[in-house]
Amino acid sequence: MNYDxxxxxxxxxxxxxxxxxxxxxxxxxxxxxxxxTLQRALRYAPAAALAAIVVPDVLLVxxxxxxxxxxxxxxxxxILVATxxxxxxxxxxxxxxxxxxxxxxxxx
Amino acid sequence: xxxxDFERHGFAAGMREGxxxxxxxxxxxxxxALVVGMAMTSAGFTPLQAMGMNIIVFAGTAQLGxxxxxxxxxxxxxxxxxxxxxxxxxxIFSAGIAPGFRGIGTGWRWxxxxxxxxxxxxxxxxxxxxxxNPRWRLGFYLVTGVWTWLLWQTxxxxxxxxxxxxxxxxxxxxxxxxALIVLLVPMAKARPMLVAAIVGGGSAVLLRxxxxxxxxxxxxxxxxxxxxxxxxxxxxxxx
Numbered sequence: 001m002n003y004d005x006x007x008x009x010x011x012x013x014x015x016x017x018x019x020x021x022x023x024x025x026x027x028x029x030x031x032x033x034x035x036x037t038l039q040r041a042l043r044y045a046p047a048a049a050l051a052a053i054v055v056p057d058v059l060l061v062x063x064x065x066x067x068x069x070x071x072x073x074x075x076x077x078x079i080l081v082a083t084x085x086x087x088x089x090x091x092x093x094x095x096x097x098x099x100x101x102x103x104x105x106x107x108x
Numbered sequence: 109x110x111x112x113d114f115e116r117h118g119f120a121a122g123m124r125e126g127x128x129x130x131x132x133x134x135x136x137x138x139x140x141a142l143v144v145g146m147a148m149t150s151a152g153f154t155p156l157q158a159m160g161m162n163i164i165v166f167a168g169t170a171q172l173g174x175x176x177x178x179x180x181x182x183x184x185x186x187x188x189x190x191x192x193x194x195x196x197x198x199x200i201f202s203a204g205i206a207p208g209f210r211g212i213g214t215g216w217r218w219x220x221x222x223x224x225x226x227x228x229x230x231x232x233x234x235x236x237x238x239x240x241n242p243r244w245r246l247g248f249y250l251v252t253g254v255w256t257w258l259l260w261q262t263x264x265x266x267x268x269x270x271x272x273x274x275x276x277x278x279x280x281x282x283x284x285x286x287a288l289i290v291l292l293v294p295m296a297k298a299r300p301m302l303v304a305a306i307v308g309g310g311s312a313v314l315l316r317x318x319x320x321x322x323x324x325x326x327x328x329x330x331x332x333x334x335x336x337x338x339x340x341x342x343x344x345x346x347x
Contacts, residue, residue: 007178017170058285063316088136
């Protein structure tokens with residue numbers, strides 16, 4: 001796959017969308033702060049955003065819901081491992097093993 | 109030692125203590141950086157593009173989370189909005205840790221802000237609130253930020269080259285999905301957070317045919333609202 005120069009524009013805008021939230025209040029100091037209610041609501045943004053990316057990725061195959069597919073099985077395995085053990089490598093090893101194992105047994 | 113000496117040497121002392129406190133935490137960055145490097149290569153980036161993103165964006169979650177959208181040729185505003193949503197936690201960290209930078213100049217504050225990560229926030233927060241000497245605080249904080257930056261760039265580069273020699277049939281791009289799951293699982297241990305994730309993920313699937321991929325942003329907003337509502341409901345129940 002090839003990307004054109006607009007990829008760098010994406011990087012720069014994403015960089016701003018990272019540095020501004022990070023540095024904003026540190027640079028402003030005590031001059032401005034977020035209302036506490038908004039702060040509490042924003043705590044849910046990362047979990048909601050991560051799930052909004054992961055769930056369609058593992059549940060959809062070619063645009064339709066496919067409850068039995070290797071990616072979903074691998075994701076469930078990774079969730080179970082990450083829930084039980086603190087080892088940072090294990091979810092990757094088990095998740096990839098399930099994915100590649102199922103793909104080898106049931107080639108599509 | 110004179111108090112003035114202590115002031116002058118505060119920076120180095122802060123750095124030493126910060127490094128000792130941060131080193132064990134920073135090990136957790138390594139698999140994460142490797143995965144982000146591999147994911148960027150699997151997305152079709154050249155090593156230069158991948159390192160460019162890594163240095164300009166410097167945010168693993170936002171990088172991984174926006175990769176599928178970039179690969180899909182999603183509209184620019186959606187990519188940036190999704191990145192922003194994934195970074196909103198930093199707004200809260202930034203607001204929380206801001207008093208720890210009292211007495212430190214604006215230039216340093218920009219640098220410290222740019223280097224703010226989950227790990228630095230977690231390790232530095234208490235110390236920055238308790239210690240008076242601004243040089244000590246700056247040293248303590250900066251060493252965690254600079255060390256994170258160095259580890260991150262080094263191991264992402266390693267991941268970029270590792271992915272280049274692995275055959276395509278190994279589906280390495282799925283490592284990115286697993287990495288996002290690994291981030292999500294500890295978050296979802298709190299009940300309202302789990303509600304936010306289920307509603308966010310479920311609506312993203314249900315709303316997938318909305319035009320311009322508006323479904324993703326709508327799903328994120330619904331997830332935030334659901335989590336917030338669940339928190340209120342939980343409080344009422346326990347009150």
